[in-house]
Amino acid sequence: MNDTIIKMQDVEKIYPTKKGPLVAVQDVNFAINKEDFVSLVGPSGCGKSTIIRILGGILDQTRGTVTYFDREFSSGVKGDILSKIGFVFQSHNLLPWLSIKKNLSLPLEIFKLSGAKWEKRIDELLEMVGLTAYKNAYPAELSSGMQQRIGVIRALVHDPEILLMDEPFGSLDSITRELLNFELLSIWQKTRKTILFITHNVEESILLSSRVFVMATNPGRIIEAIDIDLPRPRTQSISNDPRYLEYEATITGLIDQFRGVDAVEEV
Amino acid sequence: MKKKDFSRLNFLAPVLVFIVIFISWETIVNVFHIPRQVLPSPVNIFKSLFDNFIPLLSSHFLITLRTILTGFVIAVPTGILLGAVLSQYKILEKAISPYVIILVTTPLIVLVPLFMLWLGFGTNVRILAVIAQAIPVIMLNSITGFNSVEKTKLELMESLGATKWQTFVKVTFPNALSHVFTGITLGGVFSTISVISAEIVGGKTGLGNRIIYFSGFIETELAFACILLVILIGVTLATSIGVVRDTVIKWKN
Known part of the structure; x- marks a missing residue:
């Protein structure tokens, strides 16, 4: 075996609804290697969030298996493996009743990691995102960009090997979003985490990733995996690279093509 | 500024x-x-309050206060605990909530004579009245609070593999606090009202009883003085709960 650390095999998720079973995702198969930065891109309703929630132990799959390292899960990811994963939510999802410091210690408490080493890690992460001064503030005192930075470092605080990010910057304004994308790239370069990043923004997925999985709807499935062969470190000027434009055209084309098919079917 | x-x-x-x-x-x-028996002037009411507080009113004031506080202190934790348990077990909540609503909507005044039939006219029956009136309102508000957790916050705890208890302590309970305090405040108001009602229905002590007693002797100023004392208890209780709430809930959502 190579250094695959996340694998999904024939994963299917069916939600029971009043109108009958709804297939959210079907036949999902992929493998992610160590230190990869993979984006899952697709239109809304394609099941991106379903996939990442299954991986994050929030949802149980209906069929198929999830494998982390050498551990296979056939009915939901559970137990101590979760301490190797950090999950970043769409909204910052901080607990308003806890100070920033307490929010950051929450994963440590749950995973029973205590001691000076971990306390120090909180300080280091706060310093990394330039928010040391807000250690004792409550989340409501921070701007939305700051809150999302804390949301990201909360997922890093227990030093997981894998980072699952569910459209983490989708709710931010475009300037803050770009800033955080570059911050994320530098975090990834420094820490070499394995990242699965969800977005519906094609440019964002190309800028960040080493591979992009393109998804389609009805039923949600992965239709293509594209390797992004662009130099790193990446800067804003990357969007002038002809290969960048090519990737953008390919991915947008794929999404439109499959959306087109659906549109025809619906008529 | x-x-x-x-x-x-x-x-x-x-x-x-x-x-x-x-x-x-x-x-x-x-x-x-206007004759003072019909509507005394506020100056005379306050004067009568100060003149008669020690000899005539203080013992009744203390009895009423003690009854309210005893009932309240029993009702608050019981109501919160029942709310917490019911919110975590939906089937229990479904089974019990119609009867709780019946208990809340039934005027306590119709139950008190029954309680007295079983328990006599002492303070116990009044404490029971407070508990019967305050627990449901505290419980119902607590249930609302415990059920109002944002789904994403529960998902956070799931992504960390937290136990049900950890999720309750770290998320569900603090999230419910503002609703719980609404329940406690209403519980305080209901406690005051129900003690006074119970004292009016039966017995020979307490401010509620004195209001009826003095009115019977057309001592309107003294009756008003008693009402002032009831208001004092109610307002102090509500204000104290507010102070505790603001000390506990320091964050903004």
């Missing part, structure tokens, strides 16, 4: 209203020569 001005205004506004009501009341009673 502006903020400070506002908070001073917030404090002054009700005081101003009090002064306006006080002066108009006093003026109307004096100008129209």
Whole structure:
């Protein structure tokens, strides 16, 4: 075996609804290697969030298996493996009743990691995102960009090997979003985490990733995996690279093509 | 600076209203020569309160206060605990909530005579009245609070593999606190009302009983003085709960 650390095999998720079973995702198969930065891109309703929630132990799959390292899960990811994963939510999802410091210690408490080493890690992460001064503030005192930075470092605080990010910057304004994308790239370069990043923004997925999985709807499935062969470190000027434009055209084309098919079917 | 001005205004506004009501009341009673048995003037009410508090009213005041506080202190944790348990077990909540609503909507005054039939006229029956009235309202508000957790916050705990208890302590309970305090405040109000009602229905002690007693002797000033004392208890209780709430809930959502 190579250094695959996340694998999904024939994963299917069916939600029971009043109108009958709804297939959210079907036949999902992929493998992610160590230190990869993979984006899952697709239109809304394609099941991106379903996939990442299954991986994050929030949802149980209906069929198929999830494998982390050498551990296979056939009915939901559970137990101590979760301490190797950090999950970043769409909204910052901080607990308003806890100070920033307490929010950051929450994963440590749950995973029973205590001691000076971990306390120090909180300080280091706060310093990394330039928010040391807000250690004792409550989340409501921070701007939305700051809150999302804390949301990201909360997922890093227990030093997981894998980072699952569910459209983490989708709710931010475009300037803050770009800033955080570059911050994320530098975090990834420094820490070499394995990242699965969800977005519906094609440019964002190309800028960040080493591979992009393109998804389609009805039923949600992965239709293509594209390797992004662009130099790193990446800067804003990357969007002038002809290969960048090519990737953008390919991915947008794929999404439109499959959306087109659906549109025809619906008529 | 502006903020400070506002908070001073917030404090002054009700005081101003009090002064306006006080002066108009006093003026109307004096100008129209309303007999003091019908409507005593506020000055006379306060005078009668100060003159008679120690000899006539203090013992009843203390009895009423003790009954309210005893019932309240039992009702608050019981109501919160019941709310917490019911919110975690939906089937229990479904089974019990219609009866809780029946208990809340049934006027307590119709139950008190029954309680007295079983338990006599002592303070126990009044404490029971407080508990019967305050627990449901605290419980219902607590349930609302415990059920109002944002789904994403529960998902956070799931992504960390937290146990049900950890999720309750770290997320569900603090999230519910503002609703719980609404319940406690209402519980305080209901406790005061139900003790006074129970004292009016039966027994020979307490401020509720004194209001009826003094009215019977056309001692209207003393009856009003008792009402003032009831208001004092109610307002102090509500204010204290507010202070505790603001100390506990320091964050904004």
